Amino acid sequence: MKFATKAIHAGQSPDPTTGAIMTPIFQTSTYTQAAPGKHKGYEYSRGTNPTRTALEDCIAALENGKFGLAFSSGMAATETALKLLKPGDEVITGNDLYGGSYRIFTKLFEPYGIKFHFIDFSNPETIREYLNEKTRMIWVETPTNPTLQIVDILAVSKIAKENNVLLAVDNTFASPYLQNPLDLGADIVMHSVTKYISGHSDVVMGALVVNDEELYKQLFFYYNACGGTPGPQDCFLALRGIKTLHVRMKAHCENGRQVAEYLRSHPKIEKVYWPGFPDHNNHDIAKTQMRDFGGMISIVFKDTSIENTFRIASSFKVFSLAESLGGVESLINHPATMTHGSIPKEVREKVGVVDNLIRLSVGIEDIEDLLEDLKQALA
Template sequence: MNSGNRKSENLKFRTRAIHVGNEPDPASGAVIPPVHFASTFRQPGAGEWGEFDYSRSGNPTRAALERSLASLEGGCGGLAFSSGMAAIHCVTMLLESGDHIVAGCDLYGGAYRLFHKICSRAGISVSLVDMTDAEAVEAAMRPETRLVWAETIGNPLFTIPDLTEIAEIAHRRDALIGVDNTFGSPVLVRPLEFGIDIVMHSATKYLGGHSDCLGGTLATHDKGLLDRLYYVQNATGAVLDPMTCFLVSRGLKTLDVRVREQSRSAMELAVWLQQHSRVRRVLYPGLPEHPGHETAARQFGGLFGAMLCFEVDGSFEQTKRVCNATELFGLAVSLGAVESLIEQPASMSHASYDAADRARFGISDGLIRLSIGLEDVDDLRADLEQALGKIG
């Protein structure tokens, strides 16, 4: 668990991503800090504790990453976990039997499964609601609601909640509010600035950025809340290993450049797909027609992210055929890396949804999700064109 360096507050985002938590090694002068693989640390005396004692409780390499994260999110501290789901699970372990969660209906399939299939075993209930509808969120709140959970960009339908509005609703009812900012990344939006209590990332995605690591993070602006989350993490042990901490720290150094370039390509492809004869609709918050466009423009500061969905004019099998036909777009779950990916949510990332809920919340069989990488946008457009031609 580590907090941000106050001396860095006046530095710009990209500069902090490179320098905070990546200070030169004082012992050797190496410009890249060493990776500390030690599982345990020698103490000054019996009953006397140094800064680190056992790597589950704290590790210098993990502490450096957590310092970087806290700086980029504008929080008092951060925590690094073995996966994004481990991070969300840690938040839910603040709850007790009989408590209630209000979550967005446009929700990552893994979070849906955790809330409905795991938290339910502990007597914790969940209600799914449209997070863009303040009245619906208010109506879903109960006396026993202790957590509101949303996504800055809904997965996979790209709903954009008003963060300030839903934070105020949660706080009026004495509930915590956490958001998954994986699709957005701190380049687009820093939810703590909007009154959110906890911001979560699957570090596997944009933070790492190269499809070579698995991790998750939490950050908060409240020291007491940070201490509670750290206690759960230390007690349960889902910490991020030193090598992966190094890989995520390395990814953060190019995060700003990558997300900006990927967002530009996504915007160009979204506009092109809108005009395609085989495409029924395009879901991308950068399009003026998107119902969350104005909210996204206000909260994201001019960028709209590198994720988009489109619905093909075809059957379930024809949709699968398109996904199977791409050459540059890799057919895979996950997102946020330098290579572009394609998937069918109904059969892949959101297959854990009950079929009735997929239908109720609009996750259609014809929906295709794209993660736009750093390839030349002309090559990506050509790949989609030939794949869409396979609909027949």
């Protein structure tokens, strides 16, 4: 089954009672049993819900995985994956990382005795310098947030397997349409479903996808025991959003390319981060492991003053200044004060997240309107 067909049909079938073609919203907390222990696969909605099951099966199919789990947020999904660790374990992760991931790593899990190494993943061989008998997981983000760095998933997975280390990949920026980490050797794929998968800025949700049944059972135990699960209404909305994922991603990529090319030639811009440029770091890897280059772009202004950056960020008429990304509408974000505000200034600036950088999530509006908006805001 091809991607577009899976997006519309995977995990879903007409309701056997009514014939409804859309998965019903099973707005129930519990389920009757014929006798104690004799149920139809559903006992209590913290653990399982039919609407959520359809979503989980659909997302798993899009990632070419066997098992999916949906969570109340991307951070709930991330936290559940990290529950596989124990005090004394070590994790190797990137130095250009989403601020929420950095925060949960350093503020929540480091105090429990888990050590994180934040390294440059541009050359995967660097990982070997940090591997030891305590290494339990490698956590990769690719493309990274916000400088769109590309990590060679296949090369990292080979190193992980050689050393019996789990590889988890945050695939949020690419979406399953552009990249499938399980096919490249990852053990766990994480998504903020809030972003491209749902795609309409009306849902907060996360997901994990795996192929190994034992790993799935471990994750499901934490998922059920700790209860970071989404309600059926949000699952229904995410399922509805997925049905147009392939169509939306094509538009994001087309608009993203034209916006990136326009910005690169603009006299007020010092640097444009976009994986589609031949001189972007690891562009050749992006061409190999991604199907296109996406709609995420970051730019650095020549004027280094934060006042200039704030003025421009507040001058858009079509783009909206807001957190998040991946929705049908175009968004502008200032990472230093918004998504990456929890990262110390000296840490984020080392990897290029400077005060005069803004991140664009290019939506699917008419490209002429987007380019005109950029022109007037940068004037």
